[in-house]
Amino acid sequence: MSDITRLIIVAVGGQGNLLASSVLGEAALLAGIPLRMSEIHGMAQRGGVVESALVFGNAQSTIISDGEADVLLGFEPSETLRALNKCNARTVVITNLSPLPPFTVAIGKGVYPDIGELQQIIREKTARLIAMNAVDLAKTAGNVLSVNMVLLGALIQTGILPVTADHVITAIRTKTKAAFVDINTRAFDLGVEAALRQ
C-alpha cells in the first residue's frame, strides 16, 4: 500500500473545501500522479458536513475506510474530531482551530468540545497534529474566505502528499479567480509557515 496516499477532508458546507479538492486534483494532474476522489455532501448548502476522500496513487477505490486515512484535514475543529474514526496511529492530522458551532449547541442539544482537550485527544491518538487558527491567517492574507488555501499550505508542508508546493501554486493560479490569486497564494504561504513552526 506504500505508493498510495489517502487523504480525508472534512468541512462544513460553504467552507471552500470543494475548491481545495479541485486544486489538489489539478496539482495531481500536473504532477502526473493518479488521483481519485469522492464526495458526500449531506445537503451542504443547508449547513451539513461535507466529506471528501482523495486517493493518490494506483488504487482503484475512491473512498477511504475507517482507520485508513494517512492524512486528515479538518476545516472545523469539532468536525476534525468527529472524523477521528478515519485515523490510525500513523495518521497525520491537520486542523483549523476556529470553531463553527453547530446549531444544535444553540438550542441546548449538545456541548461544543473544549478546543484544548480536543487537540490533546487527537495528539495522543495519532502520529502528529498540526493545528492553527486558519481563519486568522486567512484574514492576515487579506480574505477570510481563503481558509482553504491556508490549510492547503499546511497540508503540503507535511510532505505526505506526492505533489509539490509548486504544483499546488500553479493549480491555485488556474483554479481560483484571478482577482484572488495573490491573496490565495499568500494564504497558502502562511499555511506553510504555520505548519513549519509546529
Place this chain on the structure above:
Amino acid sequence: MHKLLTDQPGATMVLLGNEAIARGAIEAGVAVATTYPGTPSSEISLNFFQISQESSLYFEYSTNEKVSLEVAAATANAGVRSMCVMKHVGMNVAADALMTLAYVGVKGGLIILTADDPFMFSSQNEQDNRYYGKLSGLPILEPSSVEEAKNMIPYAFELSESLQEPVIFRTTTRINHSTAPVTLGPIRERVCKGDFAKDPFNYVTVPAVSRKLHVKLLANLEKAAEQTETSPYNFVSGSGSWGIICNGVSYAYITDAVRDLGIHDKVKILRIGFSHPMPQKMIKTFLGSCEKVLVVEEGEPYMEEAIKAFAQEAGLTLPINGKGKDLFSRLYEFNPRLVRQVVAGYFGVSCQVEPIVDLSNVPEIPQRPPNLCAGCSHRATFYAVKKAAEGLATIYPTDIGCYTLGFLPPLGMGDFLICMGSSVGTSCGFSKVTDKKVVSFIGDSTFFHSGIPGLVNAIFNNHNFTFVILDNGITAMTGHQPNPGVDMSLMKLQGYGRISIEAVVRALGVPHISVIQPYKVKKSIEALREAFSFKGVSVVIAQEMCTLYAKGFKKTKSRAYYVSDKCRNHRDCISQLACPAFFLEEEKVKINPTMCDGCAVCAQICPENAILPVKS
C-alpha cells in the same frame, strides 16, 4: 463552450462521474435527454441542461419520471438517440411505462439511467434496481469506475440499437459522485430529427398485439443473452483456483484487496458489467475452474442467486457465497477495508488491518444535521402552522424536498413520509380513520410530480384535511432545477409555459383556498386557523421564493436583524424557529449578520420586540 463539448479526442479531463456519463452521451451523439431531478443523478441532467442551451441537444426537465420516460420512448421510436435520467426510486414512478415499452422496443438507441443509492445518502430507500432488468426483460449495464461509465454509454446506445430495446444503465452514488481523469473520445454527430412510421399492430398494445410483442421481447432477451457472453464488459482477469465474481464499485475494492493481500496468483476475478442477462456460459466455465467462489455485490444477492442456479444446472457443487454472516450484508455500501477483510476471511489468508484509533474517550460531539437556510420561508410557514394548530391534536404527513427537514426539532413538522406525493394520499387515509386534524405539506415541484392525483382523489371522495402547498418557485433540494410552476424568464430562458398552482387548485374545485405570504406571520396564522376549521379539503398556498435561489437575482442583500438590549433572554426565537443565523455568546442570543437573510420572522415573534433591523 461547455467543457463537455470539447472536441479533442485523446485529451484527458478530470471529471465527476456524472459529468463523465454526460460526456459519454455527447460522444454517442445523444439528441434528446429527459429527466426528473434526483440525487445522485442530478449533475448528469444539469450538464445536459447547460449543453442544450448552446447546441442542438433537446433536453427537458419533465414533470415526473414516468412522463420523462414516455417522452424519450417516443423520440427513440422516431429513431433519435435518447436518454432518460433518474434516481433509483424514480424507476418506480416510470415502471408503468417501462414494463410495456420493453414489449414495444425502440428504433433509435434509448438509455434509461437509474442512479441507485446504497446507504441512502440522499434517498428514502436503498432498493437494488438490477431487479428491474429481470422484471422488464431489458439489458442492464453497470460501470465500475468513472472512466468506464463514460466509455460504456456509447456501447449502451449501440446495444440498444442492435437489440431494438431500451438499455438500463445502473450506477451507484460512488460512481456518480467520484472524480477521476477521463480520456475523451471522438464526438459522433448528433442527429436530431427522426420519423415515426405508423405500424399500429406493433405499437398499440392491446392484448392481441401485446401477446405477439411479448414473444418478440423474449426473442430479444435471447439475443441479449448471446451478446452478454461476448461483451467486453464481462471479463476474467488473474488466475488461480479461487474465484471472485463482482460488479460495479465492488470491482475497484476487489482489485485493491487482491493487491493488498498479495493473492493475485491465487484468484481469478470475473467482473460483470453486463448484468442482465447474466453471461451464463461464461459463469459456468468460470465456476468449473474454481474451488470456491465469493460473490461481491452491494445490495441484494442478485448475481449470487443466478450464479447458484447456474452451478446447479452445470452439476457443480463448489462453495459459492456472497451474502451471509461473516460475509457481506445486504445493507448499505461496501468499503475497501470491509471487502479486504471478507476476502481474507473467506479464502483463509492473513490480513493486516491498521487498528482504528481508540474512540472511547472522545467526548460526545454535537450533531450537525442539515437545517433549513436562514430566512427559508418554509420555517416561517411551519411556525405559523404550529401556532395555528395550538390546542388541536394533529397529524402532519409531509413530502420530499428541503421542507422534509421541518420534521426535526424544534419545528417538528412531519409525521409520515413514504414517497413523492404521499403527503396528500396519506392525508386522505389518516383523516378518514382518526379524529385528529390532518395538515400535510408538499412543495411546488412535488405537487406537479405526483401531488395532483392525490388532491383530485381528496376532492372526489370528499376527504377532510388541510393541504399546505409550499410554493417557493423552484425545485430547491436537488440544486434549484425548474418545474412547471417556475418563471423561466428569471433564468433568462424563453419558450416555456408556466402553470399557476392556485389556478390548478381552483380548477379542481377545492372548496376552501387561501394564499399566504409566510413572512407575514400574524396574517398567515389567521388564514391557517380559518383553513383548519373548514370541514372538507382546504388548501393553503404559501408563496415565497426559496431564499437561497433568490440570492442569485437580488442586487442588494436585505437588511440583517440584530438582537437589541431589550432582549430578556426568553429565547423564543432560538427554541421555536431554530434559524441557523442565531448563536449564543456569553449566554446571550446573537444574530450572525452575514447569515441573516432579513426575513424578519424572528422580529415578529419576539415577545419583547427586541429584534430590530440593523441601521444602515
